[in-house]
Amino acid sequence: MTIEEIKAVILDVFSGTYTSQIYFVLKQKNGFSLRLADIESISTEPEIRIMFSEHMKSAVLNNNELSLCALSVADDRANALFHYDYEEYPEELGLFKSFEIKTTVRKIEKFNFTKDSLSFLHGYIVYLGSMKKGIVLYKKHYPISLIKRDSFLLGAKKADKRFEKLPGEDIIRLNSGFQLIKVADDVYVSDLTVLERNLGFNDLILKAAEDTITSIESIKLLDDIEVLKDSIEDVAFARKLSKVKKSSPIFRLNIPKNEIIEFSKNAPGLVGKFKYSEDGSSIRLDTKKSKDAFIKLLNDSFLRSELTKQYYEARAKDSITK
Helix, strand or coil, X not given: CCHHHHHHHHHHHHCCCCEEEEEEEEEECCEXXXXXXXXXXXXXXXXXXXXXXXXXXXXXXXXXXXXEEEHHHCCCCCCEEEECCCCCCCHHHHHHHCCCHHHHHHHXXXXXXXXXXXXXXXXXXXXXXXXXXXEEEEEECCHHHEECCCCCCEEEECCCCEEEECCCCCEECCCCCCCEEEECCEEEECCHHHHXXXXXXXXXXXXXXXXXXXHHHHCCCECCCHHHHHHCCCHHHHHHHHXXXXXXXXXXXXXXXXXXXXXXXXXXXCCCCCEECCCCCCEECCCHHHHHHHHHHHCCCEEECCCCCCEEECCCCCCCCC
């Protein structure tokens, strides 16, 4: 889908009669489960629906600068939705991906304080729509957002400037932000940090990084491939490396090894960044700077303007077709 198509689906939902539902994602020893939060009161449900709808309008519908990018080749651009294009889903993401309102309303029980515990609360699935159509949001829960009933809560009484103890009930602090959105059957990520740190995505990053290393090893581009293998213990570096195999035009176009080596020795921005084997046929990575430069080399990040003939380092490169 394009950004325009995503907006059209959301606008179609909002243009009709729709409601909101919140499902608690509970994490226990035997895995993840869902419970429906009972918010069906004359004040609670409308306020929640309006809160998330207004945020969707601001973050997506009325956001003219919003861009779209595949997650597997995600760069550091801000204000973007990243299409989840991996075949595998960690368990929690799989729960979100498979969410369908027609089956969920029949199978999922309501949250029951006598049987369930908010101590296991890990996230929220928010549904905005009707039984026929809707959009699904995922929101991460943080322990700081849960105030337990054994806490001492002070409330301000403005009339007499006095603080008094509030009734001792569990309180969830909920705002309108979200990290994932499901439109039709496609999942889009709006917050990469939460995805990578909290939703079990790091295992997929590591696997993709290992696939990239295998491809690099196959063309014998490095003098010592073990240096790169050791480097993926650094999650930040593994994240950069994981995107290379799928996004790099060097692999896609099967650029010969000798051309890559020659380019690395002469291109502005790369001159002096690398050391080479004794016969000059492979690159040696011996510093963090050389490893970072190697990632940029593979990503073809050094470009020359046809207009000004100037050289640039490009972080985000959206392909332009004639």
